[in-house]
Amino acid sequence: MAAAAPPPPPSDVPEPRMAPPETTPIGHPVFTRIRLATPLDVPFIHKLIHQMAVFEKLTHLFSATESSLSSTLFLSPPFKSFTIFLLELSSSPIPPLLSPSPSFTPIEKTFNFDLPLNDPEKDVFSVHYGSDQVVIAGFVLFFPNYSTFLGKPGFYVEDLFVRECYRRKGFGKMLLSAVAKQAVKMGYGRVEWVVLDWNVNAIKFYEQMGAQVLPEWRICRLTGDSLQADQNANV
Amino acid sequence: MAETTPIGHPVFTRIRLATPLDVPFIHKLIHQMAVYEKLTHLFTATESSLSSTLFVSPPFQSLAKTLYFDLPLDDPEKDAFSVHYGNDQVAIAGFVLFFPNYSTFLGKPGFYIEDLFVRECYRRKGFGKMLLSAVAKQPVKMEYGRVEWVVLDWNVNAIKFYEQMGAQVLPEWRICRLTGDHLQAYQNGNL
Numbered sequence: 186m187a188a189a190a191p192p193p194p195p196s197d198v199p200e201p202r203m204a205p206p207e208t209t210p211i212g213h214p215v216f217t218r219i220r221l222a223t224p225l226d227v228p229f230i231h232k233l234i235h236q237m238a239v240f241e242k243l244t245h246l247f248s249a250t251e252s253s254l255s256s257t258l259f260l261s262p263p264f265k266s267f268t269i270f271l272l273e274l275s276s277s278p279i280p281p282l283l284s285p286s287p288s289f290t291p292i293e294k295t296f297n298f299d300l301p302l303n304d305p306e307k308d309v310f311s312v313h314y315g316s317d318q319v320v321i322a323g324f325v326l327f328f329p330n331y332s333t334f335l336g337k338p339g340f341y342v343e344d345l346f347v348r349e350c351y352r353r354k355g356f357g358k359m360l361l362s363a364v365a366k367q368a369v370k371m372g373y374g375r376v377e378w379v380v381l382d383w384n385v386n387a388i389k390f391y392e393q394m395g396a397q398v399l400p401e402w403r404i405c406r407l408t409g410d411s412l413q414a415d416q417n418a419n420v
Numbered sequence: 421m422a423e424t425t426p427i428g429h430p431v432f433t434r435i436r437l438a439t440p441l442d443v444p445f446i447h448k449l450i451h452q453m454a455v456y457e458k459l460t461h462l463f464t465a466t467e468s469s470l471s472s473t474l475f476v477s478p479p480f481q482s483l484a485k486t487l488y489f490d491l492p493l494d495d496p497e498k499d500a501f502s503v504h505y506g507n508d509q510v511a512i513a514g515f516v517l518f519f520p521n522y523s524t525f526l527g528k529p530g531f532y533i534e535d536l537f538v539r540e541c542y543r544r545k546g547f548g549k550m551l552l553s554a555v556a557k558q559p560v561k562m563e564y565g566r567v568e569w570v571v572l573d574w575n576v577n578a579i580k581f582y583e584q585m586g587a588q589v590l591p592e593w594r595i596c597r598l599t600g601d602h603l604q605a606y607q608n609g610n611l
Contacts, residue, residue, distance in 0.1 A: 249527025336465025
């Protein structure tokens with residue numbers, strides 16, 4: 186369970202402004218696509234999750250391996266269980282997928298920035314489609330949950346993460362919106378996630394997306410040894 | 421609870437998987453929970469919506485335990501919650517609804533408990549613990565990582581119960597929810 190990585194605090198360096206591409210076609214176009222992850226993406230997913238753990242100072246809780254991810258994440262069709270959207274990014278148009286999933290049409294959007302985006306980890310996160318270099322910029326992992334009050338499923342967003350060099354540009358909003366759109370398409374009732382109560386930047390972002398932060402609910406967790414104890418419990 | 425001294429009033433209990441035939445009971449139980457949580461304004465489930473959404477996937481079995489109580493249990497709603505097995509009348513006392521979730525840090529699934537509810541006349545007798553323990557046993561069997569749920573911060577009885585079960589209540593996390601018109605606004609996805 187992880188909250189979205191909050192945007193970094195404001196710095197003295199002016200941030201690139203995003204000009205709408207239709208009216209100001211000067212600058213640096215950035216082509217983006219949201220698609221479903223496949224088992225081939227597990228190395229990227231593993232690295233992204235680890236980056237999130239570093240960011241949240243929770244690496245002591247991180248024990249996922251590429252193998253555990255591969256064997257647990259792709260057992261069911263998209264949206265019926267754990268589902269990952271990846272955000273891909275390139276300075277040239279992204280070639281179409283060779284075998285797109287029938288369950289989901291990739292979402293594409295072109296941004297225009299005043300300055301080129303600099304990615305110090307470009308090689309680690311590159312996906313090669315023929316000769317084009319496309320990078321993975323972030324991901325969202327979500328799965329169905331259920332609301333008995335509504336009598337219908339919803340989506341729970343477990344992870345939302347954008348790599349550091351790509352933050353504060355609207356990519357987190359793009360990923361979360363994609364989940365919301367899918368929920369509406371499927372007739373689901375809610376999209377839910379959690380946030381740390383001191384994470385004011387993330388809270389602001391979520392409220393701007395139309396979400397409410399519910400002040401009275403607390404997470405309860407039974408894990409590790411306590412779980413083992415219940416196994417043997419004379420119930 | 422005197423399991424070694426079977427004097428008093430035996431109450432036979434069983435936890436079993438729900439089936440579509442139980443939907444009327446489930447609907448009433450959820451409504452009672454909404455009343456308890458002062459959230460009836462959020463309650464719109466119908467028997468039809470529950471039937472069509474709750475039984476689309478296979479489940480994963482019964483445990484039976486006899487509890488002994490000093491006084492007979494009085495159930496003012498017995499008729500509304502009766503299941504008839506031949507001549508025997510069995511009452512539905514409560515339920516737990518749960519589903520798989522996922523921890524990316526652990527790289528494995530867990531369970532999330534959406535609802536745990538025991539009817540008022542059956543509270544404070546260990547039935548909630550029995551239901552919660554039944555869920556907690558499953559993940560260990562299936563090599564899952566965690567069991568999670570939520571509690572209202574004013575529900576001191578529940579918090580105490582959960583801590584006694586070995587759960588931690590995490591103070592810093594807050595639920596975010598996108599629903600209703602705010603969710604519908606994403607239909608045309610101007611991302």
